[in-house]
Amino acid sequence: xxxxxxxxxxxxxxxxxxxxxxxxxxxxxxxxxxxxxxxxxxxxxxxxxxxxxxxxxxxxxxxxxxxxxxxxxxxxxxxxxxxxxxxxxxxxxxxxxxxxxxxxxxxxxxxxxxxxxxxxxxxxxxxxxxxxxxxxxxxxxxxxxxxxxxxxxxxxxxxxxxxxxxxxxxxxxxxxxxxxxxxxxxxxxxxxxxxxxxxxxxxxxxxxxxxxxxxxxxxxxxxxxxxxxxxxxxxxxxxxxxxxxxxxxxxxxxxxxxxxxxxxxxxxxxxxxxxxxxxxxxxxxxxxxxxxxxxxxxxxxxxxxxxxxxxxxxxxxxxxxxxxxxxxxxxxxxxxxxxxxxxxxxxxxxxxxxxxxxxxxxxxxxxxxxxxxxxxxxxxxxxxxxxxxxxxx
Amino acid sequence: xxxxxxxxxxxxxxxxxxxxxxxxxxxxxxxxxxxxxxxxxxxxxxxxxxxxxxxxxxxxxxxxxxxxxxxxxxxxxxxxxxxxxxxxxxxxxxxxxxxxxxxxxxxxxxxxxxxxxxxxxxxxxxxxxxxxxxxxxxxxxxxxxxxxxxxxxxxxxxxxxxxxxxxxxxxxxxxxxxxxxxxxxxxxxxxxxxxxxxxxxxxxxxxxxxxxxxxxxxxxxxxxxxxxxxxxxxxxxxxxxxxxxxxxxxxxxxxxxxx
Numbered sequence: 284x285x286x287x288x289x290x291x292x293x294x295x296x297x298x299x300x301x302x303x304x305x306x307x308x309x310x311x312x313x314x315x316x317x318x319x320x321x322x323x324x325x326x327x328x329x330x331x332x333x334x335x336x337x338x339x340x341x342x343x344x345x346x347x348x349x350x351x352x353x354x355x356x357x358x359x360x361x362x363x364x365x366x367x368x369x370x371x372x373x374x375x376x377x378x379x380x381x382x383x384x385x386x387x388x389x390x391x392x393x394x395x396x397x398x399x400x401x402x403x404x405x406x407x408x409x410x411x412x413x414x415x416x417x418x419x420x421x422x423x424x425x426x427x428x429x430x431x432x433x434x435x436x437x438x439x440x441x442x443x444x445x446x447x448x449x450x451x452x453x454x455x456x457x458x459x460x461x462x463x464x465x466x467x468x469x470x471x472x473x474x475x476x477x478x479x480x481x482x483x484x485x486x487x488x489x490x491x492x493x494x495x496x497x498x499x500x501x502x503x504x505x506x507x508x509x510x511x512x513x514x515x516x517x518x519x520x521x522x523x524x525x526x527x528x529x530x531x532x533x534x535x536x537x538x539x540x541x542x543x544x545x546x547x548x549x550x551x552x553x554x555x556x557x558x559x560x561x562x563x564x565x566x567x568x569x570x571x572x573x574x575x576x577x578x579x580x581x582x583x584x585x586x587x588x589x590x591x592x593x594x595x596x597x598x599x600x601x602x603x604x605x606x607x608x609x610x611x612x613x614x615x616x617x618x619x620x621x622x623x624x625x626x627x628x629x630x631x632x633x634x635x636x637x638x639x640x641x642x643x644x645x646x647x648x649x650x651x652x653x654x655x656x657x658x659x660x661x662x663x664x665x666x667x668x669x670x671x672x673x674x675x676x
Numbered sequence: 677x678x679x680x681x682x683x684x685x686x687x688x689x690x691x692x693x694x695x696x697x698x699x700x701x702x703x704x705x706x707x708x709x710x711x712x713x714x715x716x717x718x719x720x721x722x723x724x725x726x727x728x729x730x731x732x733x734x735x736x737x738x739x740x741x742x743x744x745x746x747x748x749x750x751x752x753x754x755x756x757x758x759x760x761x762x763x764x765x766x767x768x769x770x771x772x773x774x775x776x777x778x779x780x781x782x783x784x785x786x787x788x789x790x791x792x793x794x795x796x797x798x799x800x801x802x803x804x805x806x807x808x809x810x811x812x813x814x815x816x817x818x819x820x821x822x823x824x825x826x827x828x829x830x831x832x833x834x835x836x837x838x839x840x841x842x843x844x845x846x847x848x849x850x851x852x853x854x855x856x857x858x859x860x861x862x863x864x865x866x867x868x869x870x871x872x873x874x875x876x877x878x879x880x881x882x883x884x885x886x887x888x889x890x891x892x893x894x895x896x897x898x899x900x901x902x903x904x905x906x907x908x909x910x911x912x913x914x915x916x917x918x919x920x921x922x923x924x925x926x927x928x929x930x931x932x933x934x935x
Binding site for chain 1: 727728729730731732733734735778779784786787788789790791794851853854856857858859860861862863864865867868870871
């Protein structure tokens with residue numbers, strides 16, 4: 284008798300709970316995940332064998348390959364690793380035509396080739412630009428690279444500042460990165476001036492623009508993933524937002540190839556520590572927050588020819604480091620105060636390696652010294668202006 | 677079937693006097709009689725989108741949390757076979773599920789900040805509800821010992837939870853594409869899952885249909901099976917974090933004392 288009503292109910296539940304999985308939807312993504320060029324004896328044109336392959340971050344839509352200043356390329360076979368099922372198109376004579384993997388693409392004269400990738404379900408598309416550009420010719424002379432922090436603008440979504448452009452005899456701002464994209468994830472409602480890394484138009488040491496870094500609370504989403512604060516930071520390298528939640532230390536990738544020998548860093552700062560220093564769990568700790576500046580020169584290839592990149596957890600400790608400078612003796616002050624730090628080298632630079640992009644350099648500014656571990660005092664403000672990197676050659 | 681046929685045969689054609697005795701033995705003796713039932717039962721079920729959207733690729737874990745229902749039903753028969761029944765049931769129900777999803781549109785809002793996009797990976801959900809249900813049903817006396825009742829119900833929640841987390845699936849795939857499938861890809865793994873809590877986004881009430889089969893096992897004891905099929909989504913009108921409506925569907929089996 285129980286069967287009579289039990290069976291229909293159980294059958295119904297069974298039906299609801301699993302046996303009616305629908306057809307798998309087609310892929311909606313349309314990324315280029317990797318770009319590779321095929322070339323025999325690649326090291327004679329590029330610097331390293333691995334320079335012919337680039338892993339493309341999801342946030343990137345422009346891929347540039349670097350070749351030696353005195354070399355040229357013409358047509359090269361190109362392979363694109365795409366989201367499964369996505370279809371590639373290449374711009375030819377003003378219109379997109381289907382692109383066949385491995386076919387020859389003309390990259391002569393640094394021309395920018397445009398691609399359109401359409402998702403498997405046909406509903407989404409992304410545009411990409413790929414080109415091959417010449418490196419700068421090495422100039423071996425004593426020089427001073429000025430970083431004035433004068434060139435910044437809103438990012439493409441208008442949320443936060445990014446640094447861009449090139450100052451004379453200095454580092455291209457395209458090489459600077461910040462953690463702002465990560466902060467944007469946790470605090471979508473933040474106004475531009477509420478981001479940890481901010482460009483300020485007036486009030487610098489020379490009255491003009493300066494860099495303002497402030498350690499910020501990341502709100503409810505930050506607590507959700509145990510990343511309760513974001514220190515303001517600006518550094519040479521890239522910020523991989525894809526890993527900002529999964530492995531924050533791996534998200535900050537420090538350094539880009541550098542052909543000079545930095546020996547001294549000077550500049551101006553103002554600092555005020557936030558009131559409450561907290562550990563990663565948000566508990567108050569009896570400690571006064573400190574800002575951080577360091578400059579690192581490292582060997583970017585290991586003995587087996589693999590690329591070496593420094594991340595948040597080894598940027599100051601990696602055995603690949605050959606030269607290091609870190610700021611000391613920072614005081615709380617609301618007057619612009621000068622600082623100076625010298626790089627200590629553990630070994631002399633190999634000039635041939637230097638010319639062949641064998642070393643990478645980073646300089647990093649942060650409003651909380653333990654910010655990479657999400658420890659610090661929200662409200663710590665570190666302002667920096669007119670930094671100079673003196674290079675011996 | 678044989679039983680029913682035999683019963684019908686007995687009731688309708690053969691021995692009217694005996695049938696009359698049986699009818700009276702098991703039920704109200706006069707058409708206008710009223711009474712009540714005190715019910716207690718075990719409740720299982722789930723809260724689910726209907727039909728399952730294609731974005732849900734597989735359900736890897738499903739465990740109903742042992743729920744319970746106690747309640748009181750009052751009935752009154754107007755005719756020999758037809759009457760009405762109204763009830764007042766208290767319940768606890770809930771379930772736990774783990775599903776693999778693909779391009780699952782979701783949006784989380786916390787303290788005025790929104791994170792939205794398309795998630796691919798494992799989604800774990802835990803839900804609990806404490807509440808009371810007020811059904812108003814038509815009762816049909818199918819035979820001397822079987823009753824079937826059905827009708828709309830209104831359910832009010834005293835307490836409700838809808839919580840969960842998202843992370844990578846067994847192949848290590850777990851990521852959110854911010855805003856749309858061309859947006860930034862944010863990897864999420866079980867070491868650092870993203871949690872959500874939509875408890876406050878649930879309505880305080882639910883409406884649906886209740887179906888009850890009662891079998892008169894002894895003179896005062898019924899065995900029953902009951903299905904509460906929610907027809908209103910559990911989500912508030914302006915809730916957008918989950919892209920589809922979800923309905924509570926819970927079944928109860930138990931015993932009732934009949935006065």
